[in-house]
Amino acid sequence: xxxxxxxxxxxxxxxxxxxxxxxxxxxxxxxxxxxxxxxxxxxxxxxxxxxxxxxxxxxxxxxxxxxxxxxxxxxxxxxxxxxxxxxxxxxxxxxxxxxxxxxxxxxxxxxxxxxxxxxxxxxxxxxxxxxxxxxxxxxxxxxxxxxxxxxxxxxxxxxxxxxxxxxxxxxxxxxxxxxxxxxxxxxxxxxxxxxxxxxxxxxxxxxxxxxxxxxxxxxxxxxxxxxxxxxxxxxxxxxxxxxxxxxxxxxxxxxxxxxxxxxxxxxxxxxxxxxxxxxxxxxxxxxxxxxxxxxxxxxxxxxxxxxxxxxxxxxxxxxxxxxxxxxxxxxxxxxxxxxxxxxxxxxxxxxxxxxxxxxxxxxxxxxxxxxxxxxxxxxxxxxxxxxxxxxxxxxxxxxxxxxxxxxxxxxxxxxxxxxxxxxxxxxxxxxxxxxxxxxxxxxxxxxxxxxxxxxxxxxxxxxxxxxxxxxxx
Ligand code: FRU
Numbered sequence: 001x002x003x004x005x006x007x008x009x010x011x012x013x014x015x016x017x018x019x020x021x022x023x024x025x026x027x028x029x030x031x032x033x034x035x036x037x038x039x040x041x042x043x044x045x046x047x048x049x050x051x052x053x054x055x056x057x058x059x060x061x062x063x064x065x066x067x068x069x070x071x072x073x074x075x076x077x078x079x080x081x082x083x084x085x086x087x088x089x090x091x092x093x094x095x096x097x098x099x100x101x102x103x104x105x106x107x108x109x110x111x112x113x114x115x116x117x118x119x120x121x122x123x124x125x126x127x128x129x130x131x132x133x134x135x136x137x138x139x140x141x142x143x144x145x146x147x148x149x150x151x152x153x154x155x156x157x158x159x160x161x162x163x164x165x166x167x168x169x170x171x172x173x174x175x176x177x178x179x180x181x182x183x184x185x186x187x188x189x190x191x192x193x194x195x196x197x198x199x200x201x202x203x204x205x206x207x208x209x210x211x212x213x214x215x216x217x218x219x220x221x222x223x224x225x226x227x228x229x230x231x232x233x234x235x236x237x238x239x240x241x242x243x244x245x246x247x248x249x250x251x252x253x254x255x256x257x258x259x260x261x262x263x264x265x266x267x268x269x270x271x272x273x274x275x276x277x278x279x280x281x282x283x284x285x286x287x288x289x290x291x292x293x294x295x296x297x298x299x300x301x302x303x304x305x306x307x308x309x310x311x312x313x314x315x316x317x318x319x320x321x322x323x324x325x326x327x328x329x330x331x332x333x334x335x336x337x338x339x340x341x342x343x344x345x346x347x348x349x350x351x352x353x354x355x356x357x358x359x360x361x362x363x364x365x366x367x368x369x370x371x372x373x374x375x376x377x378x379x380x381x382x383x384x385x386x387x388x389x390x391x392x393x394x395x396x397x398x399x400x401x402x403x404x405x406x407x408x409x410x411x412x413x414x415x416x417x418x419x420x421x422x423x424x425x426x427x428x429x430x431x432x433x434x435x436x437x438x439x440x441x442x443x444x445x446x447x448x449x450x451x452x453x454x455x456x457x458x459x460x461x462x463x464x465x466x467x468x469x470x471x472x473x
Contacts, residue, residue: 007294007425007443010349010471011329012283013062013301015052019044020299021289022200022263023280024051025068025084025104027126028270033059034126035280036068036104037301038081044298045290049078051106055126058325059278059304068129069104069120073111076118076135081200082106083150084126085160085178086269092178094121102126103178105162107147108136115146117164119178138181143167148200150265151178157242163201163218168194170201170220172245187218187245193234193252195225200263203240207274208309208316214274215248215309215316216240219255221263223286227254228404230287231262237309237316248315255318257406258388258439259285260426261302277307278323283426283439288399293443294425302439303421303428310435321434322421330469337466343368343450346422349471352451354418356381357463363455367393371445375427381416384408386431388438395443406431406438415463422448 014020018039025036032055039052051069054062071078084104087094094101102122107115116136120129140146145167154161154174162173162181169188173181188198202219218236226232233255238247255261264281272278281302284292292298305320330351337344346367356363361382367375376389385408391401408416408431419430424447429438453466 006296008297009300009423009425011060011421012303012423012426013054014297014299015039015064016297017044018052018297019046020052020282020301021046021284022081022282023265023301024081024106026265026278026280027084027086027102027268029086029100029102029125032057032125033267034084035062035301036084037282039067041067044295048073049080049109051079051104058328059323060325060329065127069106069131072108076108076116077110077114078108080107080109080115081148081263082117083202083265084268085151085153087178091160091176092121095123099123100125103151104129105149105151105178107149109147113144114140115143116140117147117149117162117181132179134179137179138164138173141166145197150200150202152204154240154242161203161240163203165198165201165220168198170198170218170245172203172243185244188220191247191250192220192236193222193225196223198222200265202265203245204266204273204277205240206277206307206309208311209275211311216245217307217309217318218245219264219266223262226259226285227257228259229402230259230285230399232256232259233261233264233281235318237318253317255320256281256437256439258404258429258437259287259402260441261437261439262286264302266307275308278304279307279320280304281439283441288397291397291399292441293395300426305434317435319434320437321430322419322428326421329471331472332469334467334469337453337468338464340453340464343452344466344468346447346449346451346468347470348447349423351469352418352420352422353467353469354420355463355465356416356418358414358416360455360462360464363453363464366452366454367448368450368452369444369446369448373444373446373448375442375448377429379416379418381408384410386429386436386438388429388440390440390442393442394445402440404438404440406436408432409435
């Protein structure tokens, strides 16, 4: 039964009438992006995990495809998360007649909760998959949590490297053919955040355009233990020498400070890969994922984003922005606002581009609707932090009513630029070219119809400007 407001996303990927969680097996091949995801074919709560499938030519409009991998409840088990690689050189030998195999690597989770690593391959560019007959390819080493394999080609050694999470660390393996795996090393015992179990690793090299240097990046989802409660993603930057991952520094770094950016992984085989990776994450949090009020469907993906490496004086960091293709979502009929005495009228789905003069020490943005719901974002440039509050925004649930703090980064620029992509039940904030991001779900009783801006320096001389671009319909 559909609720009066079913919060159906207007520009985010979701699966009607189903539960979805993590993105899986992302790859690009012959003009098509493939998105697989954790899916329950029977219900709108987690369970009976299969891999659902969707395809896109531009990462923005998606076509639903048939289920790619079916659970084997009586056999090796449910199909948990993992990645996929385009095996360009047929190292796996799966191709017999010149095809390019796509090899999906995933976790089998059995009825008695034993987790093992398995493979499936496709010889028709990802349309259909066959499970490998000798699964699992990595047996369980005696650990309760041992899952989410993600594979990358290690060019200097001419072999594949697989990252698998094991409790609160990562195990790395190598293989020449994706079939036989040899353990290389472990990472994470005394480093990073350990408030919860580690999940969904992703390892890849990234070239920094600014410095001309390459660093290795390791993404790790952690649940619970995120900076603002529950699930979140941390990352490490360093080097991978073919065996060990060696970190640049010991600080814990968060990829997104919001409560709803989880289990993100990057696409294999995207041509811009040396300097950027394309990432999609699941827009929810295990603290409340099964309870959100979107009960005719449950779970959506973030906008696909570009990940890049930025150089700071003594270290590297990651920044994230929506993929370029997302620009086509927005109507060119922007409205520009420089005077803030009256609230700004808002469409249902839109992009905001906010330019704040840095001399404004405090600015408050308030989204309101006719139902008394309210979202607040306070930008405190004196203390370089942003404070987001959805506790009065609808969906009155103790686990959901989060307030989120984002430390901002000092820079020489006179302005703080913020982009916000707002959909029916989500807000994605990109601060200062995406060096900080905040992704948050929100279930108002009706769409927020107005934005009120107030602050200590909103005079005519102030250069603060807000542009509103409605979603193109
Ligand atoms: C992350 C996760 C993975 C697991 C999958 C099960 O959200 O817990 O570790 O493979 O979800 O659906």
